Amino acid sequence: MYKLNRHTLNRRRVLGTLGALSVGIAAATLSGCTSTTASVGGAKSGAARRRITIGSKGFAESWIMGELYAQGLRARGYQVDLKTNVGSSDIINTALQSGQIDIYPEYTGVIVVNWVGTDTALGTAVETYDIAKKWENEHGVTTLQATPFENKNAIAVRKEFADEHGLKKVSDLKGIGDFTYSTYPDNVSGAIGYEGIVDTYGLTNMKLRTLSIGLNYQAIERGEIQAADVFTTDPQLLRSDLVVLEDDKKLFGFQNVVPLIRDDVFKDLDEDAPEFLNRLHSLLTIEAIQALNEASAINRIDPAQVARVFLQANGLM
Amino acid sequence: MSGIAPAGDPVIPDYGQASECVINNGPFCGDWFVDQWSTVFWPPLVDHISMVIIAVVIGFVIAFAAALIAYRKKWLAGPIGIVATFLYTLPPLALFQLLVPFTGLTLLTVEIALVCFTLVIIFQAVLAGLAAVPEDVKRSAIGMGLNQRQLMVKVELPLALPSIISGLRIATVLTVSVTTIAAFVVDSGLGSPILKAVSSPFNTQFIGAGALAVLLAFVLDGLLVVVGRVLTPWTRARV
Amino acid sequence: MTLSSTAPKTTSTMNSSIVFDQVTKLYPGQAAPALDSLDIEVKSGELVCLVGPSGGGKTTALQLVNRLVDLSSGDIRIGDRSIMDIPAIELRRTIGYAIQQSGLFPHYTVAENIAIVPTILKWDKSRITRRTAELLELVGLTPVDSWLGRYPSQLSGGQQQRVGIARALAADPPVMLMDEPFGALDPITRMAVQDEFLEIHRAVGKTTLFVTHDIDEAIKMADRIAILKPGGKLAQYDTPAEVLTHPADKFVAEFLGAERGLKRLALTTVAEVLLAKADSELPVESDLPKVEADVTLREALSVVSAAGAHGARVMERGSHLGDVTLHDLVDPPANAVDAKSGEGIGS
Structure with a gap:
C-alpha cells in the first residue's frame, strides 16, 4: 500500500476536494451500473465478441497500462471500454469483483499487502507473485504473467557518491559517516518509512530531511542531500545521474504489474488476448516503463498516444 | 503460463525532447499545445461540442413542449416550473452521483444531467416570451380570423423568439461549463484533459483546455446571437 | 389624402346590414349584464x-x-345570416x-x-x-414602394393606424369593426386620420361599427x-343632429x-349654409375675416368671435363664394342642417 500512499498523497495535495469527488464518483460506480459507451474497434469479424471494460487507477503509469491493454485488445477485434481514475486499490478491486470492470493492472505487492496480509514473508518477486496469484484465483480472478519491471520505493544516490563510497546495496550505507536522506513528510514512520529503514538496516548515521514530492531530485542534484527516496519507474531517474541501491534486506517488497481478469471474462476471451497480454508484459522492462512514464510525465504526451506509439513500435498493433 | 514474464527486448520509441517550458511546467507552452492539439485538445473539443449540442437540443425540445403545454393550461405552469427549478438547483456532481446507480458511468448519465440544467432556463424563456406578446396584437390576430395554430406559429412564437434565443444563449453557455464536470463520469469532453492535467499537474494542458471551453462558450453564444439577428430582423428596424 | 381612380369599391351588392336582436351579454361571475337587450340595426x-x-x-x-365574445342571449345577423350559423374563424375573415394601437x-x-387575411384566404401572390x-x-402612404418593407416600429402612430385600416380593408370585407382605432393618437394626427377615414368610408361604403369614448369623434x-x-342599456340611437x-x-x-x-354647429359647414340661404345679400363690411368653405359652423364662429366681427367671408381656392352673418352661424337655416343629417344613410 505504500506505493499507493504516495500517489494518493500526490493527488490529495494537488486536487484537494476534487480528489475526494472522484473517489465519490468511483464509489458510486460500485452501486451498480452497466457500460454503454461505444468504442468499436478492430476488423475481426464473425461472432460478436464480449464487450470488455478495462479499468485503471488515478496516476499516469496506470493510465498507460490501461491504454496498452485497451488498444491492444481493440486491435484484436474486441470491443473495449476504458475507465480511467476508477479509484484506489480497494475501490478498483471491488469494481473488478462486482463486475463493473473486467480487467485491470495491479501490483503484486499491493495484492499481498492489502488483501493477503502483511505478515506473509516476501522473499522474492516470484514468491510474491505466487501468493498474489493464489489469492486472486481463490477469488475468481485469473492472473497472467507479470511485468519484468517493478514500481516500488527505493533509495537512490548520486553516481559519484556511490563510486566514492563503493555503494551497491542499501546495507553499504552503514558506516560511511553521516549523510542526509529525504522522503516526503508522510513517509517518516512505519515499516518502510524512514524509521523502518533505519531499524532494518541499522543506519543510525542516516539523517532525515522531509521534502515535498518532486523536490528531492533537485535537492540531491544540488548536493543538499545525499540519498533520496525514489520510485523505481520514475522517469526522473533517467534524467538525473543517480544509482538505485539494491534492497538487499527485501524491505520494500516486490511490485511487478500483473493483469487481473475475472474468470467469467477470461473464459470468453479467445487465445489471442492472453497471448497479447503476456507478450506485452514481457516487453515492459524497467527501461521501457521508464521511457513510457517519461513520455507521459516529462514530455506530457497523452497516455493514449504513449501507448499507441509503443504498441506500434513493437509490432503489437 | 504463470510467473513473471521473462524480460523481452522491447523497442523503446523515441518520444522526442520536451522543451524547457514543458519540463519546467511553464504557465503555457505554445509548442506543446500545437504539438498535442490533434490528440489532447481537438478530440475532447469535438466531444464537448457534441455533448453540449445534444443536451441543448434535447433540453430545448422538452422545455419548449412543456412551455407550450403550460401556456395552454396555465395551472400546469406552476408545477412544471417547480420541477424544472428543482432540477436546476441540484449541484451537477450530486446529480451525477444520483444517476450513476441507474444509468452507469455513461454518456447517458451526462446528457440526462446536462438536459436537467437547461430545462428551467429554456422553459422560463419560452413562457416569458409568450407572455410578453402584446395583447392588442393577439386580439387583432384572432379578430382577423387566425386559428389557434396560426396564432401560435405566425404571431406568438415569432414574437417570443428574442426571449427564447436569450434563454438558449444562457442555457448553452451554462452547458458548456457544466459539461467540463462530465469528465468525472466519462472520459470525454474538455473536462477530461483538465482533470488529468490538474492531477499531474501540468499547466499548459488545463489552461489550454480551460481556455478552449471559454472560447467555445463565446463562439456558441455568438452563433446564437447571429441566428437570433437573422430570425428577428424587426427588432433592429430603425426609423 | 387623394382618392385615386383605383380606389376599391364594395363590389358586392348584397345586404350587409348588422342587426342586433335583443342582444344580451352576461359575463360569468358578474351580477349585472354588460350588455342588456340591445336592439339596433346598422344599415x-x-x-x-x-x-x-x-x-x-x-x-x-x-x-x-x-x-x-360569445352571446348570452339574442342574435346578431349580418345581412340575413345569424353569426352563429358561421364558424367563428370563417366569420372573422369576412x-x-x-383596434386601438393598430394591433399591427x-x-x-x-x-x-x-x-395577412388575403394570405390566409389563399389569394395568389400577384x-x-x-x-x-x-x-x-387609398390610405395615402405613397409612394407605395417606400412603405412596403417598413416595420411598424418605423412608422408614426398615425401611419400605423393608416396601415391598420388598410389591413382591415385588405380582403374587401363588407363589414368593418373599429374599436377606438384613433384613441391613442395626438389630437392633430387624430383629426387628420378621422378626415381620411371618412373619405375612405364614403368611397368604399363598408357597413361600419365604430366604438369611441369621444363624443366629438362620434x-x-x-x-x-x-x-x-x-348596465349596457341603449339610451338613444339616432342621427348626431337629432341626438x-x-x-x-x-x-x-x-x-x-x-x-x-x-x-351641433360642428355638423354643418359654412358652404352648406351658403347654399341654403335664400337671401344672398352681401353685408357692406369689408374687413370680414375669411374662412374656407369646408369649415364647420363651430370653427367659423370661433374665427368670427376672435375677430370681433359680425360675419365671415367664405372662400374656396382663393375665390369669394359669399358671406355668412353671425346670425347664420348661430342659427343656421333648417334645410342646411337637414341636408347634413340625411347624408350617408344610403337614402
Missing part, C-alpha cells in the same frame, strides 16, 4: 358609432359581432377589424401586415401585391350614434355635455 354602408362611458358595454357589443404585427412589414399597393394608395364620424349607459337637438333623457344630455349646442 348597409352606414357608419354607426357606439359611445358611452366605460362600463356601457360598447366594446362588448363590437366583439360580439366577430365572436371574440369582417375588417381595426411588429414582426411583419407593412406589406406582410396588409397581406393579387395580394396589387391589392396591397391599392390599399396603401358626432364628426357617425351617420347614427348609439349611446349606451352603464344633439333632442337628447332622449337626462343621461344623454349630461353625456353630451354643456357644449351640446356648439357641438
Whole structure:
C-alpha cells in the first residue's frame, strides 16, 4: 500500500476536494451500473465478441497500462471500454469483483499487502507473485504473467557518491559517516518509512530531511542531500545521474504489474488476448516503463498516444 | 503460463525532447499545445461540442413542449416550473452521483444531467416570451380570423423568439461549463484533459483546455446571437 | 389624402346590414349584464358609432359581432345570416377589424401586415401585391414602394393606424369593426386620420361599427350614434343632429355635455349654409375675416368671435363664394342642417 500512499498523497495535495469527488464518483460506480459507451474497434469479424471494460487507477503509469491493454485488445477485434481514475486499490478491486470492470493492472505487492496480509514473508518477486496469484484465483480472478519491471520505493544516490563510497546495496550505507536522506513528510514512520529503514538496516548515521514530492531530485542534484527516496519507474531517474541501491534486506517488497481478469471474462476471451497480454508484459522492462512514464510525465504526451506509439513500435498493433 | 514474464527486448520509441517550458511546467507552452492539439485538445473539443449540442437540443425540445403545454393550461405552469427549478438547483456532481446507480458511468448519465440544467432556463424563456406578446396584437390576430395554430406559429412564437434565443444563449453557455464536470463520469469532453492535467499537474494542458471551453462558450453564444439577428430582423428596424 | 381612380369599391351588392336582436351579454361571475337587450340595426354602408362611458358595454357589443365574445342571449345577423350559423374563424375573415394601437404585427412589414387575411384566404401572390399597393394608395402612404418593407416600429402612430385600416380593408370585407382605432393618437394626427377615414368610408361604403369614448369623434364620424349607459342599456340611437337637438333623457344630455349646442354647429359647414340661404345679400363690411368653405359652423364662429366681427367671408381656392352673418352661424337655416343629417344613410 505504500506505493499507493504516495500517489494518493500526490493527488490529495494537488486536487484537494476534487480528489475526494472522484473517489465519490468511483464509489458510486460500485452501486451498480452497466457500460454503454461505444468504442468499436478492430476488423475481426464473425461472432460478436464480449464487450470488455478495462479499468485503471488515478496516476499516469496506470493510465498507460490501461491504454496498452485497451488498444491492444481493440486491435484484436474486441470491443473495449476504458475507465480511467476508477479509484484506489480497494475501490478498483471491488469494481473488478462486482463486475463493473473486467480487467485491470495491479501490483503484486499491493495484492499481498492489502488483501493477503502483511505478515506473509516476501522473499522474492516470484514468491510474491505466487501468493498474489493464489489469492486472486481463490477469488475468481485469473492472473497472467507479470511485468519484468517493478514500481516500488527505493533509495537512490548520486553516481559519484556511490563510486566514492563503493555503494551497491542499501546495507553499504552503514558506516560511511553521516549523510542526509529525504522522503516526503508522510513517509517518516512505519515499516518502510524512514524509521523502518533505519531499524532494518541499522543506519543510525542516516539523517532525515522531509521534502515535498518532486523536490528531492533537485535537492540531491544540488548536493543538499545525499540519498533520496525514489520510485523505481520514475522517469526522473533517467534524467538525473543517480544509482538505485539494491534492497538487499527485501524491505520494500516486490511490485511487478500483473493483469487481473475475472474468470467469467477470461473464459470468453479467445487465445489471442492472453497471448497479447503476456507478450506485452514481457516487453515492459524497467527501461521501457521508464521511457513510457517519461513520455507521459516529462514530455506530457497523452497516455493514449504513449501507448499507441509503443504498441506500434513493437509490432503489437 | 504463470510467473513473471521473462524480460523481452522491447523497442523503446523515441518520444522526442520536451522543451524547457514543458519540463519546467511553464504557465503555457505554445509548442506543446500545437504539438498535442490533434490528440489532447481537438478530440475532447469535438466531444464537448457534441455533448453540449445534444443536451441543448434535447433540453430545448422538452422545455419548449412543456412551455407550450403550460401556456395552454396555465395551472400546469406552476408545477412544471417547480420541477424544472428543482432540477436546476441540484449541484451537477450530486446529480451525477444520483444517476450513476441507474444509468452507469455513461454518456447517458451526462446528457440526462446536462438536459436537467437547461430545462428551467429554456422553459422560463419560452413562457416569458409568450407572455410578453402584446395583447392588442393577439386580439387583432384572432379578430382577423387566425386559428389557434396560426396564432401560435405566425404571431406568438415569432414574437417570443428574442426571449427564447436569450434563454438558449444562457442555457448553452451554462452547458458548456457544466459539461467540463462530465469528465468525472466519462472520459470525454474538455473536462477530461483538465482533470488529468490538474492531477499531474501540468499547466499548459488545463489552461489550454480551460481556455478552449471559454472560447467555445463565446463562439456558441455568438452563433446564437447571429441566428437570433437573422430570425428577428424587426427588432433592429430603425426609423 | 387623394382618392385615386383605383380606389376599391364594395363590389358586392348584397345586404350587409348588422342587426342586433335583443342582444344580451352576461359575463360569468358578474351580477349585472354588460350588455342588456340591445336592439339596433346598422344599415348597409352606414357608419354607426357606439359611445358611452366605460362600463356601457360598447366594446362588448363590437366583439360580439366577430365572436371574440360569445352571446348570452339574442342574435346578431349580418345581412340575413345569424353569426352563429358561421364558424367563428370563417366569420372573422369576412369582417375588417381595426383596434386601438393598430394591433399591427411588429414582426411583419407593412406589406406582410396588409397581406395577412388575403394570405390566409389563399389569394395568389400577384393579387395580394396589387391589392396591397391599392390599399396603401387609398390610405395615402405613397409612394407605395417606400412603405412596403417598413416595420411598424418605423412608422408614426398615425401611419400605423393608416396601415391598420388598410389591413382591415385588405380582403374587401363588407363589414368593418373599429374599436377606438384613433384613441391613442395626438389630437392633430387624430383629426387628420378621422378626415381620411371618412373619405375612405364614403368611397368604399363598408357597413361600419365604430366604438369611441369621444363624443366629438362620434358626432364628426357617425351617420347614427348609439349611446349606451352603464348596465349596457341603449339610451338613444339616432342621427348626431337629432341626438344633439333632442337628447332622449337626462343621461344623454349630461353625456353630451354643456357644449351640446356648439357641438351641433360642428355638423354643418359654412358652404352648406351658403347654399341654403335664400337671401344672398352681401353685408357692406369689408374687413370680414375669411374662412374656407369646408369649415364647420363651430370653427367659423370661433374665427368670427376672435375677430370681433359680425360675419365671415367664405372662400374656396382663393375665390369669394359669399358671406355668412353671425346670425347664420348661430342659427343656421333648417334645410342646411337637414341636408347634413340625411347624408350617408344610403337614402
